[in-house]
Each structure stands twice: as structure tokens, then as C-alpha cells.
Amino acid sequence: MTAAQGGTGSDSLEKELTAFLTERTGTEPSAEQDLFSTGVISSMFALQLVVHLEDEYDIEIVGPELSMDNFRSVRAMSALVQRLQGAEDGSRAG
Amino acid sequence: MSDAPTLVKCLVWDLDNTLWQGTLLEDGEVVLPDAIRDTIVALDARGILQAVASKNDHDHAWERLTALGVAEYFVLPQIGWHAKSQSVKEIADQLNFAMKTIAFIDDQPAERAEVAYHHPEVRCYDAVQAAQLPSLPEFSPAVVTVDATRRRDMYQAGFRRTAERESFSGPDEEFLRSLELVMEIKPADDADISRVEELTLRTSQMNATGVYYSDADLRALLADPEHEVLTITLTDRFGPHGAVGVLLLGYHERVWHLKLLATSCRVVSFGAGSILLNWLIGEAAAAGVHLAADFRRTDRNRMMEVAYRFAGFTDDACDCLTGLPTAGTDPERAGIEFRHLVAGPRPVPTTMRVTAPTLGRATSTAEGALA
Numbered sequence: 001m002t003a004a005q006g007g008t009g010s011d012s013l014e015k016e017l018t019a020f021l022t023e024r025t026g027t028e029p030s031a032e033q034d035l036f037s038t039g040v041i042s043s044m045f046a047l048q049l050v051v052h053l054e055d056e057y058d059i060e061i062v063g064p065e066l067s068m069d070n071f072r073s074v075r076a077m078s079a080l081v082q083r084l085q086g087a088e089d090g091s092r093a094g
Numbered sequence: 095m096s097d098a099p100t101l102v103k104c105l106v107w108d109l110d111n112t113l114w115q116g117t118l119l120e121d122g123e124v125v126l127p128d129a130i131r132d133t134i135v136a137l138d139a140r141g142i143l144q145a146v147a148s149k150n151d152h153d154h155a156w157e158r159l160t161a162l163g164v165a166e167y168f169v170l171p172q173i174g175w176h177a178k179s180q181s182v183k184e185i186a187d188q189l190n191f192a193m194k195t196i197a198f199i200d201d202q203p204a205e206r207a208e209v210a211y212h213h214p215e216v217r218c219y220d221a222v223q224a225a226q227l228p229s230l231p232e233f234s235p236a237v238v239t240v241d242a243t244r245r246r247d248m249y250q251a252g253f254r255r256t257a258e259r260e261s262f263s264g265p266d267e268e269f270l271r272s273l274e275l276v277m278e279i280k281p282a283d284d285a286d287i288s289r290v291e292e293l294t295l296r297t298s299q300m301n302a303t304g305v306y307y308s309d310a311d312l313r314a315l316l317a318d319p320e321h322e323v324l325t326i327t328l329t330d331r332f333g334p335h336g337a338v339g340v341l342l343l344g345y346h347e348r349v350w351h352l353k354l355l356a357t358s359c360r361v362v363s364f365g366a367g368s369i370l371l372n373w374l375i376g377e378a379a380a381a382g383v384h385l386a387a388d389f390r391r392t393d394r395n396r397m398m399e400v401a402y403r404f405a406g407f408t409d410d411a412c413d414c415l416t417g418l419p420t421a422g423t424d425p426e427r428a429g430i431e432f433r434h435l436v437a438g439p440r441p442v443p444t445t446m447r448v449t450a451p452t453l454g455r456a457t458s459t460a461e462g463a464l465a
Binding site: 025026027036045046047050063064066067068071 | 263265266267269363368396397399400401403404405406408409
């Protein structure tokens with residue numbers, strides 16, 4: 001189920017994340033839309049979102065990385081995934 | 095405080111020669127002994143849910159349960175020809191209960207073994223024990239609350255809600271609005287405490303510390319001007335959800351110390367936890383104080399970590415934390431960390447109406463004199 005091998009381009013990442021959110025929330029967000037401003041993202045969904053990103057992209061999101069800013073929009077999540085994937089590849093190489 | 099009993103939250107009944115005497119498909123006629131009927135009624139009154147896992151024709155068996163006058167006592171009947179371990183899992187998943195809170199009763203050793211093999215945490219009982227179940231400690235909650243006596247009704251209303259949600263094609267937010275949710279936050283009184291004590295016992299996913307506060311612990315704080323004990327109830331157009339949350343706050347000059355925040359798993363998908371937390375943050379902002387929430391990681395409460403982090407709490411140090419209790423001053427605080435937030439105003443929720451008191455030491459009591 002992992003789409004993450006060798007890193008993922010930001011366009012396809014944003015597409016996948018948009019599809020996931022559309023399926024789970026019933027509305028299609030734009031890449032920059034603030035997902036939290038309306039308070040519709042429940043604690044349960046927030047956790048599902050975190051676990052989904054971890055499983056799908058083989059990353060771990062812990063501590064300060066769990067900040068809302070990293071999940072505020074499709075674009076922010078895409079950037080988070082790429083950053084954490086990069087960090088992991090770096091540490092494996094070194 | 096931590097060796098609280100693991101109560102059974104749902105008992106799953108086999109039918110043939112367990113709930114009733116006889117085998118429906120072979121004997122045609124089956125009999126419900128009075129002792130079994132008494133057990134069903136007693137457990138129901140204690141707020142223990144009851145379900146069915148039976149290998150039978152669904153309509154035939156359900157018709158018989160109805161004729162015997164007990165069908166209304168059961169939720170999520172699983173009557174068919176699949177493995178009972180699968181039925182038990184289906185029931186646990188739909189109720190969002192951990193396996194260790196499920197019990198299973200069946201006269202067939204092979205059926206009990208099959209369930210135990212797949213779900214070792216499920217407690218299995220032989221049919222001959224049926225009449226004694228109400229006397230066992232795991233079926234004996236210390237207090238039976240208003241909510242417990244109508245728990246079955248609340249779950250059945252919940253299933254109607256779920257069915258409506260599944261047939262609703264618009265965005266989730268619109269669905270939530272259509273429920274006409276009202277959250278009431280209020281200072282706890284004596285009667286509320288037994289309802290919320292049960293909540294801290296029954297709720298593990300949504301307890302930020304895993305610490306169990308007893309009836310006596312909470313009751314002792316009701317009149318304390320340094321503390322605020324709040325209960326949260328939720329209602330919608332399908333009816334009441336009952337007491338769904340408890341919040342224990344310690345007042346300090348520069349910071350409010352959030353010692354306990356437990357919300358029911360039943361209302362998580364309505365965003366109740368986030369809305370409650372946002373309300374508290376707004377109150378702290380209005381009072382000009384920071385918030386410090388106790389947090390201790392357990393193997394079930396990652397949702398709370400995410401909820402705090404997403405609400406803006408961090409593990410950064412702050413001067414305001416120096417006056418708060420630590421593991422050094424109170425050994426029971428071992429392993430508990432602070433999650434800290436400089437509170438700012440929060441948007442009003444769009445999916446729920448909230449009624450709540452104004453928080454702050456000065457308004458919570460007339461006794462005012464501070465140590």
C-alpha cells in the first residue's frame with residue numbers, strides 16, 4: 001500500500017491527499033484551503049489523518065511535528081510528507 | 095487508584111441451549127427460563143449492553159426473541175452462519191469497545207475456544223454460569239447512573255444516527271449541522287459526579303493521562319475554590335447522548351492546570367473533544383492566563399496527543415509552569431508531562447451550539463479567600 005518508494009512528487013502527493021480527504025469528509029478541498037477554520041475536523045478524523053499519512057508514506061509524525069500548521073491544508077501536508085521522507089532517506093544514507 | 099476493575103461493557107449471547115433451552119431448528123419450540131430472563135433484565139438495568147451471536151436463520155431467531163419478549167434488550171444481533179469470532183469482532187467494532195470489555199457466553203466449548211483463539215481478551219463463560227453472571231464483579235459496576243439505565247436506548251438512537259449518516263450524501267459538516275447538536279458545559283454537582291466517574295472508568299482512548307479519578311477524589315474538589323469540576327452533556331434531535339465528558343481544572347494565578355479531560359468515544363466523531371478544548375482555550379484567553387494540560391502517553395490515547403498538538407499545545411517550557419505540582423512534590427504524577435499553550439481567542443463552532451459558564455476563580459465561588 002505504500003506509494004512512497006523513492007519519494008513522491010508534490011503534484012501526485014497533493015492529488016492523493018485531496019482524494020483521501022474528499023472520500024472521508026464528503027467535500028473536495030482546494031490545495032490551499034484551511035481545513036480547520038470551520039472546526040469540522042474532529043479529533044477522530046485528525047488521528048485518522050495522522051495514521052493515514054504515516055502508513056501510506058512510511059513516515060513517523062511525532063512531537064512538535066504534530067502541529068496543526070503541518071495539517072492545515074493539502075499543500076502543508078504534502079510539504080510535511082516530503083520533508084519527513086527526505087529526513088529519513090538522509091539518515092539511512094548517513 | 096490504577097487497579098480499577100475492567101467492567102464488561104457488552105455481553106454477547108449464544109441462543110440455542112444458552113439463552114433459551116432447546117435448538118430452534120431441531121426442536122421448533124424453545125423455552126426461556128426465568129433465571130435467564132432475570133439475568134438479561136438485571137444486566138440491562140446496570141447499563142451493560144447485550145448482543146447476540148448465533149448460528150441460526152436470522153428472521154426465524156429474531157421472531158422467536160420477539161415472541162419471548164426480550165428482543166428489545168439486544169443490540170447488533172449477529173445471527174447467521176459465520177464464525178462467532180467474526181460476530182464478536184463486528185459487535186466490538188460497531189460499538190467501538192475494546193475486546194477486553196466484551197464477554198461471550200455459549201454452551202459449546204468449541205465455540206468459546208474459537209472466540210478465545212481469535213480474541214484472547216474476550217471473557218468467555220459457559221452457559222451453566224448464566225444465572226450467576228450478575229453476581230460477578232466484572233458485571234457489577236460500583237454505581238449505576240442515570241445514563242447507565244438508558245444506555246441501550248442511547249446506543250439504539252446512535253445506530254439510527256449512523257444509518258442516517260450513511261444515507262446522507264452531502265458533506266459531513268452539513269450532516270453534523272442537521273443533527274442540531276447542543277453541548278452543555280456546567281459545574282458538576284453531587285448527582286453528576288457518579289455519571290462522570292463512570293466515564294473516567296469506561297474511557298481509555300480519550301483520557302489524557304490514563305489516571306483514574308474516583309468518585310471521592312472528584313467530590314472532594316466540588317467545593318474547592320482552587321478547582322473547577324465541569325461535566326459535559328450532549329443532545330441532538332435523536333435524543334440525549336448523556337454525560338459525554340468531564341474536565342478538572344486547577345486555578346493558578348498565571349495558568350489554569352488541566353488535570354483531567356475525558357470525553358466519551360461515542361461523540362468523538364461529532365468533534366466534541368475539539369469543540370470542548372477550543373471553548374476552554376477561549377475562556378483562558380479571556381481570563382488572560384496560559385493553559386497547562388497533564389499528558390501521559392498510554393497505549394490507547396494517541397488521539398489525545400493529536401488533539402492537544404492540533405489545538406496548539408506544545409512541550410515548550412514556560413515560567414508559568416513553575417508553580418504547578420511535579421512528580422517531585424506528588425509521586426502519583428510520575429510520567430505526567432505538561433502540554434502548554436498561550437491561549438488566544440478561538441472561533442465559534444459552526445456545527446454545535448454550546449452553553450457554558452464563564453470560568454475563573456472569582457466567579458466559581460463566593461468563598462473567595464485564597465491561600
